[in-house]
Amino acid sequence: MSVSLTSLTQRPAWKALEEHYQNIRHLHLRTLFAEDTERGKRFACEGVGIYFDYSKNRITDETLRLLLELARSAALRERIDAMFQGEKINITEKRAVLHVALRAPRGQSIVVDGENVVPEVHAVLDKMTDFANRVRSGAWTGYSGKRIRTIINIGIGGSDLGPFMAYEALKYYSDRNLTVRFVSNIDGSELVEALRDLEPEETLFIVSSKTFTTLETLTNARSARIWCVEALGSEQAVAKHFVAVSTNAKEVEKFGIDTANMFEFWDWVGGRYSYDSAIGLSLMIAIGPERFRQMLSGFHAMDEHFRTAPFERNLPVLLGLIGIWYNNFFGAETVAVLPYDHYLGHLTAYLQQLDMESDGKHVDLQGNRVNYQTGPIIWGQPGTNGQHAFYQLIHQGTKLIPCDFIGFCQTLNPLGHHHDLLMANFFAQTEALAFGKTAEEVAADGVPAFQVAHRTFEGNRPTNTILADHLTPETLGKLIALYEHKVFVQGTIWQIDSFDQWGVELGKVLANRIVPELQSGSEPNLTHDSSTNTLIRRYRELRGAEL
Numbered sequence: 001m002s003v004s005l006t007s008l009t010q011r012p013a014w015k016a017l018e019e020h021y022q023n024i025r026h027l028h029l030r031t032l033f034a035e036d037t038e039r040g041k042r043f044a045c046e047g048v049g050i051y052f053d054y055s056k057n058r059i060t061d062e063t064l065r066l067l068l069e070l071a072r073s074a075a076l077r078e079r080i081d082a083m084f085q086g087e088k089i090n091i092t093e094k095r096a097v098l099h100v101a102l103r104a105p106r107g108q109s110i111v112v113d114g115e116n117v118v119p120e121v122h123a124v125l126d127k128m129t130d131f132a133n134r135v136r137s138g139a140w141t142g143y144s145g146k147r148i149r150t151i152i153n154i155g156i157g158g159s160d161l162g163p164f165m166a167y168e169a170l171k172y173y174s175d176r177n178l179t180v181r182f183v184s185n186i187d188g189s190e191l192v193e194a195l196r197d198l199e200p201e202e203t204l205f206i207v208s209s210k211t212f213t214t215l216e217t218l219t220n221a222r223s224a225r226i227w228c229v230e231a232l233g234s235e236q237a238v239a240k241h242f243v244a245v246s247t248n249a250k251e252v253e254k255f256g257i258d259t260a261n262m263f264e265f266w267d268w269v270g271g272r273y274s275y276d277s278a279i280g281l282s283l284m285i286a287i288g289p290e291r292f293r294q295m296l297s298g299f300h301a302m303d304e305h306f307r308t309a310p311f312e313r314n315l316p317v318l319l320g321l322i323g324i325w326y327n328n329f330f331g332a333e334t335v336a337v338l339p340y341d342h343y344l345g346h347l348t349a350y351l352q353q354l355d356m357e358s359d360g361k362h363v364d365l366q367g368n369r370v371n372y373q374t375g376p377i378i379w380g381q382p383g384t385n386g387q388h389a390f391y392q393l394i395h396q397g398t399k400l401i402p403c404d405f406i407g408f409c410q411t412l413n414p415l416g417h418h419h420d421l422l423m424a425n426f427f428a429q430t431e432a433l434a435f436g437k438t439a440e441e442v443a444a445d446g447v448p449a450f451q452v453a454h455r456t457f458e459g460n461r462p463t464n465t466i467l468a469d470h471l472t473p474e475t476l477g478k479l480i481a482l483y484e485h486k487v488f489v490q491g492t493i494w495q496i497d498s499f500d501q502w503g504v505e506l507g508k509v510l511a512n513r514i515v516p517e518l519q520s521g522s523e524p525n526l527t528h529d530s531s532t533n534t535l536i537r538r539y540r541e542l543r544g545a546e547l
């Protein structure tokens, strides 16, 4: 795709938004709702069963009109088509960006370098299905013939956060005779704690690494292998207790895993966009192939919505544009993601990587430093715990923190009135954040004068509400695709490459330089800055000391 674009901040739509911001920055949500009794319905839309209420945002019809204009000026439509058609839009790595192909139905065609990739996707899904069924049924046994009870996914970043989040999110649907654990950190304590109560005979390791060269993953995998071989008394045990998920067959073989037990994916799947590929093998084993495929059809439904719905009713487009409004015009630095569902406890950590690794860039596609803000800081945790902790700052602090509230109308675990109470909190919070409580209202409650200022809530704190029926594999797929595409929308407007991650690559190189300096027997010749040199010397002095 070659669309040449005027610099972002010089575009008429951008300039118009700057001016519009000056006009409405003091406008209160109280006024907006009072002036339009239908606002709660008008500023809401539904797509593929996800209800999106964006009325409690500091926007008017004019704001939306201008934001949509900005999207058009960024050639968003052309860019969406380019992604779905397999163009190499990840320009710094010269790669196509095709996580959407991972959930394309059998029979669809998406061509990369002259080849339709959809049949390959389904061939791997079929291989995963067969393997998952064998583990779940007990047909696949460990070396000593016992069935597998625990699966340990060893991976990090994109090869960990996605399957971990989704396993927790869909635990309700998982086979409780099997447990999945996730080991990511190179800190040996994590692996030791994960293994301490396990039977090696009943444990299966899935080594998940796109490159199969990542220090953390390979170090953990080697230690796990020693644990397994020592306990089972033979190298032959590896074939029954280790499988791999990777794009790199050569390295998998080098590690000693039979490539017949390797599940493939491709360089056009970014790590943080990969949990619906073979990287989700642990999840598929836990919830079963059928539910995994339901999740994929949820992803696909949102993909199609994103690809075809008019921007005015397009959930990822609206979510993305509203985020731009606060990030680039109000100067908000962060976004809080607040799921009101126990099972979504790891969603925010997952979205943190998805969003911040994708859009945390300071140069545009031409390599020029941008003169505007790009990706926000994503943070948060499930309500209502947050209400008893950091919500104070959202309600009464000095910072503007736009929030995404995510909730469900039905619970998977009906228990007394729990769910109504949970959702009452959800609705009450977005209401209070929007409307606040004036000093007059506080005084009218009989609050002593000295407390009135402290107990006044300015309100005008913006929130999005994302509401679905209940949490199913399909709903999770829709939700994740919603955020994937929201990140894409924003990256497109900011004109950055949302699909590379040079900051992560740097970390991989830097640590390798210091390892020999920590381990060498003789005093190393340290050439870092004086702080790093001193810290390394201190560490070398103390590392061998008795505990």
Ligand code: G6Q
Residues within 6 Å of the ligand: 156, 157, 158, 159, 208, 209, 210, 211, 212, 213, 214, 217, 270, 271, 272, 273, 357, 501, 504
């Ligand atoms: C994701 C990133 C990064 C990556 C990890 C693990 O988009 O590239 O988080 O997933 O560094 O890499 P491997 O899968 O290659 O081990």
